[in-house]
Amino acid sequence: MTQKEITYHLKDIQHYYGNTKVLDIADLKIKKGSITGLIGPNGSGKSTLLKLLAFAQKPTRGNIFYKGRIELPFSPTVRSKVTLLTQKPYLLKRTVFENIAYGLKIRKDKKHLKERVKKALLTVGLDDQKFAVRKWHELSGGEAQRVSMAARLILKPEVLLLDEPIASVDTESAGLIRKASLKARDNWGATLVIASHDLQWLYSISDRQLSIFKGNIFSTGLENIITGPFLKSGIKSDGKTLVKKLDDGQIITLKAPGKKTCTAVVIRKKNIAISLEKQLDNGLLNQLSGHIVSMLLEEKKEIIMATISIHNLAFILRLTSDQISRINLYPGKKVILKFHPNDVEWI
Amino acid sequence: MTQKEITYHLKDIQHYYGNTKVLDIADLKIKKGSITGLIGPNGSGKSTLLKLLAFAQKPTRGNIFYKGRIELPFSPTVRSKVTLLTQKPYLLKRTVFENIAYGLKIRKDKKHLKERVKKALLTVGLDDQKFAVRKWHELSGGEAQRVSMAARLILKPEVLLLDEPIASVDTESAGLIRKASLKARDNWGATLVIASHDLQWLYSISDRQLSIFKGNIFSTGLENIITGPFLKSGIKSDGKTLVKKLDDGQIITLKAPGKKTCTAVVIRKKNIAISLEKQLDNGLLNQLSGHIVSMLLEEKKEIIMATISIHNLAFILRLTSDQISRINLYPGKKVILKFHPNDVEWI
Amino acid sequence: AKTESLMMATTTSTDNTGLLDYLIPHFEKETGIILKWTATGTGKALKLGQNCDVDVLLVHAPPAEKKYIASGFGKDRREVMFNDFIIIGPEDDPAKIKGKSTSDALNAVKSKQTAFMSRSDDSGTNKKEKLLWKNAGIQQPDKEKWYVQTGQGMLATINVAQERNGYTMTDRGTYIKYQSTKGGNAPLKIMVEGDDILLNQYSVLTLDPKNCPNAKYDLAFKFSDWMASQNAQNLIKDFRLLGQKLFIPNAK
Amino acid sequence: MDFIVAGFIKAIELLISGDTSTWTAVWATIKVSTCSMLLSIGAGLPCGFLLGYFDFKGKKHLRTILDTMLAFPTVFIGLMVYAFISRQGPMGELGLLFTLTGIAIGQTILAFPIVTAITASTIENIDHDFKLTLVTLGAGKRHIITTCLWEVRFGILAAAVTAYGRVLTEVGISMMVGGNIKYHTRTITTAIALETNKGLFADGIALGLVLIMIAFIVNLSLSFLRKQ
Amino acid sequence: MDFIVAGFIKAIELLISGDTSTWTAVWATIKVSTCSMLLSIGAGLPCGFLLGYFDFKGKKHLRTILDTMLAFPTVFIGLMVYAFISRQGPMGELGLLFTLTGIAIGQTILAFPIVTAITASTIENIDHDFKLTLVTLGAGKRHIITTCLWEVRFGILAAAVTAYGRVLTEVGISMMVGGNIKYHTRTITTAIALETNKGLFADGIALGLVLIMIAFIVNLSLSFLRKQ
């Protein structure tokens, strides 16, 4: 990758709210024209990261290189090029038209304003005639969300950062937003970073997924994370293993962490096998029984994302259609997940 | 049903914003202890209906009977019994603790306040020690949403209305909110009405689903709705059929509506058949080819909800596991949907 | 017994010079009556009496006082003391009025059109000034450029005169105070003084009980008596402001 | 210019020396301003709430009238109050003329529209979602008022502080209704007017500084209410 | 009481008869108040914005000082301005004493803290999400200021109207700096003070009503800016 092709390079970024560290990223590069999906539970730091990428906040420590240069909030080189759809979109106390046109107006770019606003509204599935004249408060939740999206799309930014763009948006509009995002990349080479809890949607749009957990990033995409409490008494109570007990009696055995400070464990997708029956001589191998809850298609890769519920834990695996049709998997089917206690990473 | 068992009875309700009618419900009953799911695209009137049910607004026309009596906003008989989690939850400018305790405090119910708040926080998966002392703005989007939910749950209301309770909430918490809602019904007989765009989640929790479209309710649950534009030239251009042309060349033929004012058509799930191959002699039968996008388990009924994408239209069918394993359906598989032009209802 | 109290309205000059602060404690000690006063313009003082909001008046506008009694508002007018008015102006005396009689001086001011400040507030002082114009045979100026109507108290008016390099008529007490604030080197000097017409008579008025039955007529009369008493008259004689005598007692 | 410097020195002298007339004026000022602020806040907050929270016909006109009341000259208010409490006025029997109570009444009339107008415009700014949230949590009318007012406490603080500044510095009412009677109804502002009238500018400045000091102390002790 | 009725009648007479002294005072009042309002809004809005928008060390103290400035007595301000522009003062050369310009300067000093304080507390109330939205839409510093101020326009209107009421009704500065010179620097308020002092209470009331009428007309013409 040449420097030109790297839109963002985050180096030793740490961000604190008060004394609490909420983000800790040693090194992260985001390629020009890529669509990156951010996955992580509530409070993991997605919005914080997006705000930093938008140069709306300065990281407590570390530097963000934008196209190879360190940039700071309000820097004119990024100000009109990077735009963020915030998690709680806020509409100015004006009409929908004025809200969408606002960004263009401050850029003094007023050519064909009416038509462009109309087009932007259409892109998010709203009818210009019905909505352009509405006041900011005369909208439903999803409509407001989509107006905010239109206000970002109309700017044709180099970088489009979307924080939960389809929360409270209906399925059809989610499709439209997906299309519009892809178009932004294809038509004017925009770089996108998108945070969402709708994994199917996110997988259907992004080239790469980053998993965030407690401010740390796993660049291999969505991974299965198990949080404590863990107990000491393993099968061999030698101190080298920990166990997690589920309420239904199943037990997960895990290699003990090196450091004491770890509170959660990652089990990578590639280390988990799925089958219909338990193996007999398992040794330490974890064999957890559960059932499939959902199966979603990742459109671009023809891969199916399956969510398996093990009592109250949810595991996500990516399967090919071959794997699925071979053992005839469908939602509701009982399955066994297998992984070795050593194939875990503590964080 | 005796009168006592009917929590809500809406009669000839119409609601207007300015001159626009956004809700039109001739008759709707909601049983005590039931969980009702509201499904509908953005702007269909879900939030408006919930606000009416919460007695936060008076319908422009018509009456709402609560346990058999007409009630109005601020009526003391409903005020402290019905509570609504609004779509954009708002936190008071206080600590999380004060936010959750607020409802109890105004009810002068201050016994064991600390413990109850702690429990409420736990119910939505937040740690009391970490969160109770936080200020309202020191929360991530999903955390704020969950705090709002806790503030409703702690009230143990007779009626719990939830407007998009899991938008921007992570999967694990969505599960917790589901559990808490079910518990509210089971433990103290609460009646719940929930609006959500997450259909799997909604189906996993509700006994009955109401579909709303442009302010009209279909009490048979989620249905497939196709909106215009429609063209006149059917296969037989006799004026008795309309067609919808998809961009990929496929054509949907529909019986023309009786009234001119109709703008959308409902095709009920039960009238749609799924197969792997087209029938040869089809007559007027619509045979649309597409592929399965997702398959989700409705936990309670062991039924699988499949979303099928026909170019840019999404159809939803409910299938049994038998049906699925017989023709080995999985996400990504190409399928044909069949329905007759006469089996449609215009709205 | 309950201590009785009396409410008086008076003009700013008696208050501003400090005369009342000096005199009244003696009155209170001798009679046991508490006297409170509000100092305002003569017009407002008379009005407060007319509305029965006070019990006694100490003012200095003889023609208005007489009219007041004739209208049935006041009763016993007792002259208690006087001081005098002077005309002051800048040291270089642009209208050359120094030492002239009052009428000549005003005519000179008018013909030279040098600035002349007037309080124009219907106070006792202002009424006297109007009398002087009339006496000099000049029609009361109003919109003439050189005639500046300040509508303010005496000291403020002197200040305007100083800033504008003009003349004004003032009572001697205020002038002494003004001088002292300037450290004895005031830009404005006395130009005209000593004319009979410049006498400034102060009188005590009680209110007509017919108009104000609730006013404390008895106490007011006591005050009036006391002001005319030898003791009070001596006190007035001895009152000095910055070492200069200010009021001359003349109760009959 | 010298009198400004002299004024500063004099201000310190006045306070240290415990000059009776200054201290009685200080007390009078504190008493009436406290009293009138309590009254005007007590009346102004609910009125401001009603005006800001609800939408009703004629609301805009009411606001215009209220805004106009902000421009009632103090002397005008003083005259009106005087008309009522003068011995011949309808409330003459109460003997309120030339008393601190009389001044407090006038100052309440002065401060009321300020508190009301600023409160109303602050309440108007309240998020619609906030109102909805309160209702859905089961708040009754009383709770809605108190919670709303608490929610916009910084705005209300601004209203109170502005009104306080107005009350503390007004002369017209104190002069007309109180009569500037030494040791009784003389407040700091009427004392300033008097000293200035006498040409004792330094004394005027000194008393002005004393007043500003009072305001400073009050504001300092209120500042803990401010947003951190 | 009678003088109130008389005052109402007189107010109408004064305006209809075209009494020169009244009309010159009306003009003087309108001129100085307009001028000082423009200046204080021009300076107060940006200052209020800075104070309300940003968090910085010492902000709370700055607010306390500003709140204290709300309690500057007008006579005090008048004396300070007088000290500067009197002939012996440092700016004596400009000849501003006893001019409307001089009054306007003093009134600007009076109105500035009011505009600033209320603007600041309104801006403080702005949603954090709103600020974030502006930044993410690419607004530069200038746009952030103007958009924020426009967003809270109702609050700013309240600030302006309050300050206007203060300026319109103040006497101390006009008296001290303007000198209440008939046909020149006499404003309505100084005229009221004069008439009242003369004991012409009805005239005082009449002039008060004239002033209130001006305020009413101004507020009426501003009311189209109000929330509908």
Ligand SMILES: Nc1ncnc2c1ncn2[C@@H]1O[C@H](COP(=O)(O)OP(=O)(O)OP(=O)(O)O)[C@@H](O)[C@H]1O
């Ligand atoms: N204050 C208002 N004034 C005018 N129209 C409004 C107002 N609020 C909502 N609407 C309109 O009323 C309709 C119903 O709105 P509502 O909020 O009930 O929709 P919803 O089903 O909750 O949508 P969403 O899924 O986006 O939350 C929408 O068409 C919306 O545009």
Ligand SMILES: Nc1ncnc2c1ncn2[C@@H]1O[C@H](COP(=O)(O)OP(=O)(O)OP(=O)(O)O)[C@@H](O)[C@H]1O
């Ligand atoms: N202003 C603040 N002060 C203190 N802590 C904060 C503040 N804002 C966020 N946090 C905390 O920082 C962490 C990261 O928050 P962030 O908003 O980035 O999470 P997120 O991944 O976007 O979560 P969500 O999915 O709920 O939107 C959370 O633990 C949150 O509680």
Ligand SMILES: [Mg+2]
């Ligand atoms: Mg977030």
Ligand SMILES: [Mg+2]
């Ligand atoms: Mg909604």
